[in-house]
Amino acid sequence: MKIAITATGNSLNSKVDSRFGRCSYFAVYDMDENQTKFIKNPNKEAAEGAGPAAVQLIAKQGVTQIISGEFGGKAKSILEDLNIQMIMLNGPEKSIQEVLDLMAINK
């Protein structure tokens, strides 16, 4: 199972990016391999449709859960269609590592 987290940079110390479609990086965590890889978001500067393009990108990675601060309307409906679970993160800024730790506890 793979989980994506929107990130402001490409390391585990990077913060969670509160925007979904226009985030800087996607941290894709592979539970089975216990590995995280970072994918640069090519659609950050897209004029339009950054949300749907981001959905396509992460869905191609086989992600089934996505963690971010906020999801736009268009992205939301496609994520629902694809049965990808959205998790919204509120409150103080967390690093990618902190989010992964939290998930390990909650598992």
Add this chain to the structure above:
Amino acid sequence: MKIAVASGKGGTGKTLVSTNLFNVIQKSGFAVDLIDCDAEEPNALQFIHADLISQKSVTQNIPVIDKEACTFCGKCEAYCHYNAIVVLPKLRHIQVVEDLCHDCGACEYACPAGAISWKSKTTGTIRTYAVNNGSSLIEGRIEIGVYSSVPLIKEVMKSSHHRQLAIVDAPPGTSCPFIATVSAADFMVLVTEPTPFGLNDLKLSVEILQQLDKSFGIIVNRAGLGDHRVYDFIAKNKLLLLDEIPFDPRIAKSYSEGKLITDNMPNYHKHFLQLFSRIKKHLQYDRNSYT
């Protein structure tokens, strides 16, 4: 002949000028149209008493993908500049995000399987209201969430082509909706105010009108307030100053109540008739200068 009234920023008196100009022409017995192209926020109807006589929808094409024929090759997605198509070959999933589609036709050209056909989607409504003496108000109103009002504006401007004369309330700003309006107009009236904000916006509008080679005149609204720099700019660049509308609290009050100053204050009725004859005179001169 289409005369479009515009102002770089909102709130300088564009609607005040267009509705009152229309009102005095119409009341003097000429058949004239008022076209409201401020499609995001049309409000000319607040000032003009008129009865709805017809309405029609404006539509755009949206691709429909035949999932039986589709090979999920992804070429349509690669050709789409607007991120309006999502393709996931492994999941055999393809979908069109309708709000992002610009109706360019690239996906159909891209598709090697002939899997794309078209349906239409309503993007706005054009309503025509009867006023008096064969005059009418034509209003374009865009649906919320549509990417651009340009296709709607093009249609609205065409809706009045059989008329002798039309006054157009142009959309604010200097971006695409404004340009779509300007391109279909014969003469532009720019409304500004004598303040640094007004001058800054006027400069932007003048720049683009000169680029488009469109003839125009300027009205300074709220004259008496502010300073002289707008006039200096007009003089220095040899632009046409059509009119000044004085700063008068009664105008703002009348506008706030949705009333026309040319109806309830006789001196302004005369003022706008004079403005109209100045525009006419200028247009005749302009036309002669071409021949």
Add this chain to the structure above:
Amino acid sequence: MIEIAILSGKGGTGKSSLSAALATLAAKIVAADCDVDAANLHLVLNPKDYREEVYVSGQKAVIDPDRCTNCGICLSYCRFEAISNKGGIHRIIETACDGCQLCDRVCPENAIHMVSHDKSRWFVGDIANGKMIHARLAPGEDNSGKLVNIVRDQARETAFEIQSDIILIDGPPGIGCPVISSLTGVDKVLLVAEPSLSGVHDLKRIVELTQHFRVQTYVVINKYDLNDALSDAIVNWCRSVQIPVIGQLPFDRAVVDAMVNCESVTNWAPDSTISNAIKRIWNKLLQHEQAKSF
């Protein structure tokens, strides 16, 4: 850090003048002019720009006349009426081109290519009490929502750099895409309303938007003495939808005088009635913040 956006729905309500006045009241601030279509705030805050960046808004097609055989295939495909044929010569009408690239793809002579539209700019500058980010969208260009996002990103980065607690956003008029970009994720929105029929109508439309995005919303009625009855109606309506009206400002020539002198009214006439009223509005905006954090 808190982000406050000043919006109005309708243009010309005095939004930028009020934004400028509030911006000069803060001890330290980052001011972001998100009205990129008709930016005005810089005329009053006078930033000393030390950084200028190119903003690419999109692409447009160009026909190479040496390669073009005027076959007309591009014209038959273009759905934007963006290709003209004058006397057999085909040209792109730049202002009508949507940048879809279909003409480039269909051209059998490879005579069409796409060029970036790079006439727009954004700037960072020093102001008396902090920094200012502003932008200029070239005439005839779209995608101002994307430019608004860039200005806001830069404002956050700059606020972090100079450790400013406040970002003040002067937003665009209307209710379209750039307005949504200006208000998503902000802490507070201050709406500048005007007592006219169209002003009331536009206020209601923008409140729908701020409520949709669940942003804490406050209202100031500007030029309330223009139409007392409508001002009262606005107050009552705001009460019914539980939006606090935190100030009512009269029409005051001092505001225009200040603007003509390229100053904010709170700097130009600091002890005037209107400046004191604006100070109270500013304190109320910040007070609510403290109340929230306890």
